[in-house]
Amino acid sequence: MTTPLKLFYATGVCSLPVHIVLHELGKPFEVIRVDLRTKKLATGGDLADVTPKSYVPALELADGSILTETAVILRYLADTNPEASLAPRHGGIDRVRFDEWLHFISTEFHKAFATFTIMDRPSEESKRWAAERLAKRVTLLADGLGARTYLFGDSFTVLDAYAFWALRMYQALTKAELPETLRAYMTRLRDRPTVRSAFAAEAA
Incomplete structure (x- = not known):
């Protein structure tokens, strides 16, 4: 079974667009809340251990690698799920x-x-x-x-x-x-x- 995507997010910040798009895709995903003041994960551990940038959003992919930057994550989600029509196809x-x-x-x-x-x-x-x-x-x-x-x-x-x-x-x-x-x-x-x-x- 494919490992679900995992979103590291904080309430009210620019991880919200990614959270919305993950719901748009209608596929299983996990979320982990981050305290941006302390840089601690709700599940324990430090955000710095997830990404050296120490900010959200950060998206853990199925292979365990981490993708960051809101616009890049959004583009990745659209391009890897073309059936959702969340962006035009490349080439035009x-x-x-x-x-x-x-x-x-x-x-x-x-x-x-x-x-x-x-x-x-x-x-x-x-x-x-x-x-x-x-x-x-x-x-x-x-x-x-x-x-x-x-x-x-x-x-x-x-x-x-x-x-x-x-x-x-x-x-x-x-x-x-x-x-x-x-x-x-x-x-x-x-x-x-x-x-x-x-x-x-x-x-x-």
């Missing part, structure tokens, strides 16, 4: 455009939270600058979504799992309102059974 411009969006969310949006999350005592000026920069990224996401149901068309993909977490975090950090199209988009995602399942599992 659709996949290139898809990866362009995935990198945008990871590097231009997610990583821009740093002023609020890891900077030591940021000034009010720094927070205003960061919020204004993030707001421009939100506008780009809203324009990219347009009238579509999901970011890359009419079907849910790993992009949507990542965008859902990032937009929630943006609102929590900046207290800003989302454009109307993104508010409706977020409601659709919150109502998705796999999203509810991931939230329920992390609250347990």
Whole structure:
């Protein structure tokens, strides 16, 4: 029997998109909660023994190796489960455009939270600058979504799992309102059974 994938996660952080996608796949998987303050696993042991990066998400594959970085894990899950249609197949411009969006969310949006999350005592000026920069990224996401149901068309993909977490975090950090199209988009995602399942599992 194939060993299930194992997700090392912490509540409320960027492991949530991976947790959502694992539910989307409908296959058995295991989860291990991590205390990011102490870097300890709920099952005992240290996160550093899982990954020297000492942050989540970390995904243990069937062969026991560890995969890290949210965007990379999401792409891996989509590509190793093509029947789930969570990303376009490789070889065409659709996949290139898809990866362009995935990198945008990871590097231009997610990583821009740093002023609020890891900077030591940021000034009010720094927070205003960061919020204004993030707001421009939100506008780009809203324009990219347009009238579509999901970011890359009419079907849910790993992009949507990542965008859902990032937009929630943006609102929590900046207290800003989302454009109307993104508010409706977020409601659709919150109502998705796999999203509810991931939230329920992390609250347990």
